[in-house]
Amino acid sequence: MPSPPPPSNLPPLERLLAIMARLRDPADGCAWDLEQTFATIAPYTVEEAYEVADAIERHDMGDLREELGDLLFQVVFHSRMAEEAGAFSFDDVAAAIVEKMIRRHPHVFAEAGDRSAAQQVQAWEVMKAQERAGKALTGVLADVPAGLPAMTRAVKLTKRAARVGFDWPSATEVIAKLHEELDELQVEIEAGDRAKMREEMGDLLFVVANLARKLDLEPEDALRATNAKFTRRFGFIESELAKDGRTPDQSDLAEMDSLWNAAKAAEKA
DSSP: OOOOOSOTTSOHHHHHHHHHHHHTOTTTSOHHHHHOOHHHHHHHHHHHHHHHHHHHHTTOHHHHHHHHHHHHHHHHHHHHHHHHTTSOOHHHHHHHHHHHHHHHOHHHHSSSOOOOHHHHHHHHHHHHHHHHHHTTOOSTTTTSOTTSOHHHHHHHHHHHHHHTTOSOSSHHHHHHHHHHHHHHHHHHHHHTOHHHHHHHHHHHHHHHHHHHHHTTOOHHHHHHHHHHHHHHHHHHHHHHHHTTTOOGGGSOHHHHHHHHHHHHHHHHO
8 A cells, every 4th residue: 555755844865765765665665676686776876877977968957966866866775775784874874975085184174284186186095095905905906996887997997007107108108009009909800810809909998098097088088978979970960861851771871971071060160
C-alpha cells in the first residue's frame, strides 16, 4: 500500500535521505532499488558525473542544478547501502570530507600563513602522499583509481611520475615520441598483427594523453569538444541532404566531404 512521501517541511537533504531509506525498505520499498549493489550502481555514478561535466560544458545552469542533484542521489544511494551493511552512513561520509578539507587547508582554517595557488597545490600533494603512506600505499602510483576513464588515468599516472622526475623535458620530446609510436603502429598494421596493433594503439593514446598534460590541456575535455563539433557538422550534412529528400546513405563520400567543408566554412564565417 503506497504511503505519502516524507513531509515537505523537512530540510531538502533530510527529505532526500528519508526517500532513499524508503526506496530501500524491504517491506514496501522499490523492487529495483532493493536489488541494487555497489557494483550495479557504480556505472550510474560515473554516468551522472559525466552528465554534470556535460552541463558545465554547455553552460546550462538549469541542467547543472538537475545533474548535481542526480549525482548527489548517487552518493546518498551508496551511503544507504553502506549503512545497511553496517559500514558507514551518509553522516560519516560528510564528516570525513569535512575533516579532510580542514586538514588540507591549514592556511585557511589554522595559522599556517597565506599560500598562493601554486603553493597550495604543492602542499596538497605532500599531504596526499602522507595520507597514502598512512594507508600503507607506498607506490607513487598506488592510489590512482583504476576505474577512471583511460585517458584521464593516463594523465594522472604520468603527472604522478613527473613529480618524481620521470618526465619528458618539454612537449617537443613528446611530439617526437608520438611520431615514433605512430610509425610502430603502422608497422603492425602492415603486418596484420591485431594483438600488436592493440598494444601500439594503446601506446599511441598514452603518449597523446602525455602531450595533453604537457600542454596543460585536459584530453577528455578536448575530445568531448571535438565529439560535439563532429556531431554538429555531421548534422549539417544531414540537414543539407534532407533538403533534397535524401539521407547520408543515399550520398557519397565526395559529396559529404564537400558539405563537411561547407559546415566548417559556415562556422568560421
